[in-house]
Structures are given as C-alpha cells and as structure tokens.
Amino acid sequence: METGETTPVTNARGQLVIIGGAEDKEGDCTILREFVRRAGGTQARIVVMTVATGLPDEVGRTYTEVFERLGVDDVRIIDTASREDGSDPRALEAIEKATGVFFTGGDQARITSNLKGTEVDAAIHRRYAEGIVVGGTSAGAAMMPDIMIIEGDSETNPRVNVVEMGPGMGFLPGVVIDQHFLQRGRMGRLISALAQQPAVLGFGIDENTAIAISDNKFEVIGEGAVTIVDESGITHSNVGEILKDEALAVCGARLHVLPHGYKFDLQTRKPILD
Amino acid sequence: METGETTPVTNARGQLVIIGGAEDKEGDCTILREFVRRAGGTQARIVVMTVATGLPDEVGRTYTEVFERLGVDDVRIIDTASREDGSDPRALEAIEKATGVFFTGGDQARITSNLKGTEVDAAIHRRYAEGIVVGGTSAGAAMMPDIMIIEGDSETNPRVNVVEMGPGMGFLPGVVIDQHFLQRGRMGRLISALAQQPAVLGFGIDENTAIAISDNKFEVIGEGAVTIVDESGITHSNVGEILKDEALAVCGARLHVLPHGYKFDLQTRKPILD
Numbered sequence: 001m002e003t004g005e006t007t008p009v010t011n012a013r014g015q016l017v018i019i020g021g022a023e024d025k026e027g028d029c030t031i032l033r034e035f036v037r038r039a040g041g042t043q044a045r046i047v048v049m050t051v052a053t054g055l056p057d058e059v060g061r062t063y064t065e066v067f068e069r070l071g072v073d074d075v076r077i078i079d080t081a082s083r084e085d086g087s088d089p090r091a092l093e094a095i096e097k098a099t100g101v102f103f104t105g106g107d108q109a110r111i112t113s114n115l116k117g118t119e120v121d122a123a124i125h126r127r128y129a130e131g132i133v134v135g136g137t138s139a140g141a142a143m144m145p146d147i148m149i150i151e152g153d154s155e156t157n158p159r160v161n162v163v164e165m166g167p168g169m170g171f172l173p174g175v176v177i178d179q180h181f182l183q184r185g186r187m188g189r190l191i192s193a194l195a196q197q198p199a200v201l202g203f204g205i206d207e208n209t210a211i212a213i214s215d216n217k218f219e220v221i222g223e224g225a226v227t228i229v230d231e232s233g234i235t236h237s238n239v240g241e242i243l244k245d246e247a248l249a250v251c252g253a254r255l256h257v258l259p260h261g262y263k264f265d266l267q268t269r270k271p272i273l274d
Numbered sequence: 275m276e277t278g279e280t281t282p283v284t285n286a287r288g289q290l291v292i293i294g295g296a297e298d299k300e301g302d303c304t305i306l307r308e309f310v311r312r313a314g315g316t317q318a319r320i321v322v323m324t325v326a327t328g329l330p331d332e333v334g335r336t337y338t339e340v341f342e343r344l345g346v347d348d349v350r351i352i353d354t355a356s357r358e359d360g361s362d363p364r365a366l367e368a369i370e371k372a373t374g375v376f377f378t379g380g381d382q383a384r385i386t387s388n389l390k391g392t393e394v395d396a397a398i399h400r401r402y403a404e405g406i407v408v409g410g411t412s413a414g415a416a417m418m419p420d421i422m423i424i425e426g427d428s429e430t431n432p433r434v435n436v437v438e439m440g441p442g443m444g445f446l447p448g449v450v451i452d453q454h455f456l457q458r459g460r461m462g463r464l465i466s467a468l469a470q471q472p473a474v475l476g477f478g479i480d481e482n483t484a485i486a487i488s489d490n491k492f493e494v495i496g497e498g499a500v501t502i503v504d505e506s507g508i509t510h511s512n513v514g515e516i517l518k519d520e521a522l523a524v525c526g527a528r529l530h531v532l533p534h535g536y537k538f539d540l541q542t543r544k545p546i547l548d
Contacts, residue, residue, distance in 0.1 A: 155456060155457050155459055157456050157480050182459060184459065185429055185460075187456060225521050227461070238533075247497075247498065248531065249531060250530065250531045252528065253529040253531075254527070257522065259521030259523050260521060271510065273510050
C-alpha cells in the first residue's frame with residue numbers, strides 16, 4: 001500500500017469508508033449504516049480500533065452500541081495503547097476474522113506512533129487487500145493517506161507553517177485528507193498541506209459526511225459535502241520561493257464540491273457525471 | 275456602473291480599494307496607507323462614509339485619526355443615517371471635492387437601504403468614473419458588486435439557503451465579494467453566493483488584506499490572501515435540481531489563492547504572472 005506514489009490508485013480489493021468526523025450515531029446513522037452494510041450487514045464481524053483516543057472504553061462502548069443496534073452481533077474493541085499491543089495475538093486473531101475494521105477519532109499521531117509497522121498494522125493492510133472494509137472517522141480519516149496532516153491551524157490563509165505533515169497509515173496513497181472541513185474553516189490548511197506535494201489530491205470531508213471507496217472510485221454519503229482540490233494542473237505556486245511563515249500563492253487549481261450521491265474517479269481525477 | 279453584466283470590467287477611471295475587514299490601524303497601516311497614497315497622499319481629501327455602522331461617531335473618529343496620522347489634513351465624516359441625508363448639500367459638496375471616499379464596516383444592508391439611488395450615491399459614482407479612489411472595508415467591501423451578499427452562514431457546506439443576496443452599490447459589477455474570508459470559514463458561503471450566477475467571479479478577501487483595482491486589474495495588499503473562485507467553466511452544477519436547503523454540487527471550478535503583491539486581470543479572469 002505504501003508505494004509513495006502520487007496517484008490515489010490501489011490494487012486493494014477492499015473498501016474504505018472515510019468519515020469527516022461527527023457522524024450521526026443516534027438518528028438514521030446513514031454513514032455507519034453504510035459501513036456496516038459494506039462489511040456484511042448483520043453478518044459483519046467488526047473490530048473497533050480505539051488507538052486514536054484517550055478515552056478508549058467510552059468511545060469503544062459508543063461504537064459497539066451503534067453497531068449492535070444496527071444488527072451486528074460480533075463487535076470487538078482493540079485498544080493498542082502501546083506498540084507492544086501491536087503484536088497481541090488476540091488482536092491479530094480478531095482482525096483475521098473481521099469483515100470490517102473501524103478507527104475512531106482522537107489524535108491521528110497516536111495511530112501512527114502506536115500502530116504503524118506493527119503486526120496488527122500489517123494484518124489490517126493484508127485483510128484490506130483481501131477485501132474487507134476499513135473505516136475511520138476524524139483522526140481515523142486523517143490517517144488514511146501515505147502522507148497525512150498531523151495537526152494544523154484552521155481559519156487561516158495558506159502558509160507552509162500552518163500544517164504539520166507526516167507519514168500516515170497508507171490505506172489510500174496519493175491524497176491528503178482533512179476532516180471537520182468546512183465546519184472548521186480548513187480550506188487554507190488543506191491548500192497548505194498540498195503545497196509541498198501538488199500532484200496529490202486534496203479531500204476536505206465535512207462533518208457527518210463520508211467517502212466510500214471501492215474500485216478506485218468513491219461515492220459521497222451524508223449531510224455535507226466533500227471539497228476536492230486538485231493542484232496537478234496549477235499554472236503557478238510560490239512554494240519554492242517563500243519562507244515558512246509567508247503566504248502561499250496557488251494559481252489555476254481545480255475545485256469540486258460533491259454532496260451525497262456524487263461519485264468521483266480517482267484514476268481520471270474527475271467527478272463521474274451521468 | 276450598474277450594467278447588470280457578468281463581466282467585472284468597467285470604464286471607470288477611478289480606483290477601488292476593497293478590504294476584507296480588520297485592517298491594521300495601529301502598526302504600519304499598509305492597506306490604509308495605500309488607500310491614502312492612491313487618493314493623493316498628504317494632498318488627499320478624504321470622505322469617510324459611516325453609513326454601515328451603528329457607531330458612526332466612534333468609527334468615524336478612528337478612521338479620521340489614522341488618516342490624519344498618515345498626513346491627510348482634509349478628512350470629513352459623512353453619516354447618511356437616513357435617506358434624507360442622501361441629498362444633504364454639505365455631503366454633496368464634500369464628495370465633489372474629495373479625492374478618496376472610504377466606506378467603513380458595519381452592515382452592508384444599511385449602505386444600500388440608506389444610500390442606494392440617492393444624490394450622494396450618484397455623486398460618488400460620478401466622481402469614481404472621473405478618477406477618485408473609492409475604498410471600503412468589511413461591509414464596505416461586500417457592497418461593491420452589483421449583486422452583493424447581504425448576510426449568510428459561515429462554516430457550512432454550500433446550500434442555496436445559507437446566503438441572502440441582494441442589490442449592491444455597483445462599483446464593481448460581475449463579481450461577488452466576501453470578507454473576513456478564511457478567518458471565518460466562508461468558502462461554502464462564497465460558493466453558495468455564486469450558485470445562481472456562475473458567470474460572475476467570486477473574491478474571498480481575508481482580514482487585513484485588500485485588492486486595489488485600477489484599469490480592470492487588481493493587486494493584492496496585506497497579510498492574508500484573496501481566494502478567487504471562477505465557476506465560468508464548470509462542468510456541472512446541481513443548482514437547477516435541488517431545493518433550497520439541499521447541498522450544492524459544483525464540478526470543475528477554478529481556484530486561485532493570491533497573497534500580497536500578486537496581480538489579477540479582470541478581463542482575462544487570470545492571475546498576471548511575470
């Protein structure tokens with residue numbers, strides 16, 4: 001998965017459900033319902049990964065309750081609170097049997113520092129390549145690319161120093177994912193994240209909104225929209241000329257805003273319009 | 275000026291300085307300094323229009339102090355608190371002699387309701403056509419187009435009902451201007467404002483940032499950036515198919531982010547790159 005390429009195309013047979021945070025857990029649960037449906041419906045076996053959060057019991061219980069309410073009998077919580085937990089045989093066995101693995105929100109740096117390169121990480125990637133569904137919300141969404149946003153400032157114009165980038169978990173290479181997107185005014189932060197790697201696609205996912213990816217295409221699900229910034233065809237950027245705290249310029253980027261039901265082709269980098 | 279055309283090109287000989295709000299008034303005053311310079315420097319005769327604000331004395335005094343500190347001896351405050359004030363002979367005389375007219379922040383609906391169509395409005399437009407500088411910050415920026423944002427929600431994905439549009443003062447037709455732009459997360463609001471009129475250009479101006487327009491070109495001044503959304507070449511929009519509270523889709527818009535020193539050609543709709 002971690003090819004380092006700047007195309008968001010993978011050969012994995014699995015699916016990804018990448019959620020911009022704050023997904024509905026009490027009403028229709030449109031997004032979590034779709035995750036469960038793709039993971040096998042009432043026959044799904046779901047592992048909830050609480051590695052990102054400092055409140056694993058509480059957050060794990062919340063998702064267990066939702067998935068059980070939707071009819072899933074087999075829900076297990078795995079909390080890799082340290083790297084040692086990343087080779088826990090019980091965790092490896094649960095992932096081996098899982099049809100869906102779900103990463104909760106929290107801090108994406110906890111996901112990479114505790115999990116990246118462990119046996120559990122390898123097992124999830126292998127199972128994903130074989131066909132299971134990997135989902136994640138908020139921090140669990142941010143970690144999906146090979147290079148991820150670790151943290152950054154919201155509500156600012158683009159500057160190199162407003163965002164800290166680092167290795168992600170590599171489920172979807174060639175993109176950058178930001179979440180709570182328009183709700184927290186993160187356009188400047190997403191453009192900053194793309195500054196050093198204009199060939200990757202930027203996806204800004206709103207709260208209670210998700211992209212469900214299979215066969216190198218995604219479909220938008222939920223209440224808000226997904227904002228796509230494509231800098232691959234830009235006519236100018238000043239990133240090579242400025243210092244870290246100076247304002248970025250970008251000319252000629254492509255912008256798409258896609259709400260529920262819209263589809264996007266990762267290979268052609270274009271919305272799929274009927 | 276109020277041609278209703280969807281091209282931001284005018285024949286006016288004057289200049290516009292359009293500020294995204296919260297411009298520096300205590301430090302270098304980069305933007306207000308540029309306004310004064312363009313209005314004639316220490317020889318400038320400036321009229322401060324406080325029509326937008328409910329605190330005309332306080333706000334008028336603040337700008338008078340800044341302009342005087344920058345060396346302007348002739349600063350007059352005009353407060354058209356009612357439409358009757360829009361034919362005040364003293365105001366008309368001051369505008370006749372002015373080299374610069376500056377609109378403060380406040381509520382842009384107060385500018386149009388109190389001033390639009392009055393003799394003072396006509397005088398400012400005539401003087402602008404003859405060559406003076408018209409500046410405005412925040413509400414004084416929003417009012418510049420022929421169709422303006424009256425009010426709207428920040429930090430939301432685009433929907434038709436998140437923004438209320440209405441007639442503006444028509445100094446710069448063919449554009450929509452939003453202010454406090456990235457600081458308040460207004461990307462969704464700007465795209466909503468463009469939904470019904472994709473041929474116009476959207477300018478999102480950050481705080482302490484301005485565009486200075488002359489000869490159908492602008493230059494960016496200040497700390498942040500100007501975000502330009504150009505929907506004239508979009509491949510798809512769902513605005514004709516959705517209801518007011520449903521999420522907008524826009525595919526294939528053009529996006530530019532221009533910081534201090536960058537220039538943009540309103541006729542070609544492109545950044546001017548050396």
